[in-house]
Amino acid sequence: MALSSSDTLTNSVINNDSTESEIKHDWTIEQVKTLFDLPFNDLMFKAQTVHRQHFNANEVQVSTLLSIKTGACPEDCKYCSQSARYKTDIEKERLMEVDKVLEAAKKAKDMGSTRFCMGAAWRNPKARDMPYVLDMVKGVKELGLETCMTLGMLSEEQAQQLNAAGLDYYNHNLDTSPENYNNIITTRTFQDRLDTLDNVRTAGMKVCSGGIVGMGEGKSDRASLLAQLANLTPQPESVPINMLVKMEGTPLSEVDDLDSFDFVRCIAVARIMMPKSHVRLSAGRSAMNEQMQAMCFLAGANSIFYGCKLLTAENPETNQDIALFEKLGINTETIIDNNDEQQVTKQLYTAAVDQQHQDIFYNAQ
Ligand code: SAM
Numbered sequence: 001m002a003l004s005s006s007d008t009l010t011n012s013v014i015n016n017d018s019t020e021s022e023i024k025h026d027w028t029i030e031q032v033k034t035l036f037d038l039p040f041n042d043l044m045f046k047a048q049t050v051h052r053q054h055f056n057a058n059e060v061q062v063s064t065l066l067s068i069k070t071g072a073c074p075e076d077c078k079y080c081s082q083s084a085r086y087k088t089d090i091e092k093e094r095l096m097e098v099d100k101v102l103e104a105a106k107k108a109k110d111m112g113s114t115r116f117c118m119g120a121a122w123r124n125p126k127a128r129d130m131p132y133v134l135d136m137v138k139g140v141k142e143l144g145l146e147t148c149m150t151l152g153m154l155s156e157e158q159a160q161q162l163n164a165a166g167l168d169y170y171n172h173n174l175d176t177s178p179e180n181y182n183n184i185i186t187t188r189t190f191q192d193r194l195d196t197l198d199n200v201r202t203a204g205m206k207v208c209s210g211g212i213v214g215m216g217e218g219k220s221d222r223a224s225l226l227a228q229l230a231n232l233t234p235q236p237e238s239v240p241i242n243m244l245v246k247m248e249g250t251p252l253s254e255v256d257d258l259d260s261f262d263f264v265r266c267i268a269v270a271r272i273m274m275p276k277s278h279v280r281l282s283a284g285r286s287a288m289n290e291q292m293q294a295m296c297f298l299a300g301a302n303s304i305f306y307g308c309k310l311l312t313a314e315n316p317e318t319n320q321d322i323a324l325f326e327k328l329g330i331n332t333e334t335i336i337d338n339n340d341e342q343q344v345t346k347q348l349y350t351a352a353v354d355q356q357h358q359d360i361f362y363n364a365q
């Protein structure tokens with residue numbers, strides 16, 4: 001039987017051990033659309049096949065997010081509750097004290113997170129902020145956690161400072177396709193984002209970059225966003241796929257829902273195109289039932305944000321996540337030196353039950 005164009009495409013990804021030189025970096029939008037158009041079962045099978053070549057299919061990495069500076073942002077990102085341009089009901093907060101950040105990081109570690117991601121509502125960090133954020137990186141690192149920050153655009157020098165302080169990952173999303181970009185953000189360009197990613201990579205940090213779907217974009221935009229991400233060389237180590245959280249007061253608060261299967265397709269296509277990256281089932285899980293999240297894991301998602309709050313939006317309660325992992329037989333990736341992974345999930349479960357009535361995650365608001 002002759003191979004279809006999608007078979008040829010996915011076989012070129014599947015039938016190799018995808019060393020960096022063999023990873024495909026010349027995706028066209030049309031090729032990505034071919035993947036999106038596959039029958040759902042075929043797409044899921046191909047995604048799961050790629051996933052199993054590079055990862056333990058029953059393991060998920062867990063990160064905890066903390067807003068270290070909330071609201072009053074000068075940018076106009078139409079999805080964001082933290083833009084000063086929209087009337088949303090979040091409480092603005094100045095940059096958190098380093099000790100408070102470390103307290104929250106310690107709690108995240110006790111709950112089993114392996115990475116602590118600190119986010120600030122900035123266009124870019126100012127010179128006066130840098131000493132504090134560098135201390136945060138050093139302190140979190142000393143706790144034995146992986147560190148991640150998302151602070152907006154970075155200059156070459158700022159990226160080098162963060163790298164020298166020990167920052168492992170920098171999160172900076174492309175957010176949407178270049179074609180849809182101006183409908184969503186006008187205060188910085190798509191090229192600005194690529195420049196920041198370049199500065200992060202050149203400084204030696206790992207790149208965390210993804211986007212948001214469900215903002216009213218078309219399938220072609222989702223394909224184009226994934227092509228942009230996969231064509232980065234090297235591909236980002238971490239790819240967050242956010243489902244828009246419709247925040248009251250923002251211009252996108254009333255946009256139509258994205259069909260659930262179209263969201264799962266995004267995860268599956270991202271997995272096929274970026275076989276060695278962690279694909280994060282990121283914002284929007286609170287609006288997904290267990291079955292939908294399980295389908296995302298089957299499609300190749302292998303990372304989540306863990307803890308009842310994202311930056312300003314809610315996230316599933318920790319004990320709900322643990323219960324889902326237990327039902328699915330999913331273990332969490334660990335950086336703790338412990339060979340018995342099942343045991344680690346049990347430890348997480350116990351920690352969650354012990355602490356579920358305490359306010360374990362520092363509330364930045
Ligand atoms: N201010 C910095 C910046 O934008 O570069 C860092 C923080 S910003 C909140 C990080 C990312 O969170 C955004 O790029 C966007 O992809 C995601 N995000 C923000 N609000 C969201 C929402 N309502 N739903 C889904 N994702 C969202």
Ligand code: DTB
Nearest residue numbers: 119150240282283310311312313
């Ligand atoms: C990412 O891609 N998603 C996270 C993280 N990177 C910083 C942020 C999600 C924000 C969801 C909306 C909110 O909490 O305000």
Ligand code: SF4
Nearest residue numbers: 073075077080083121
């Ligand atoms: Fe500001 Fe970041 Fe929100 Fe855009 S996404 S408004 S830059 S906090």
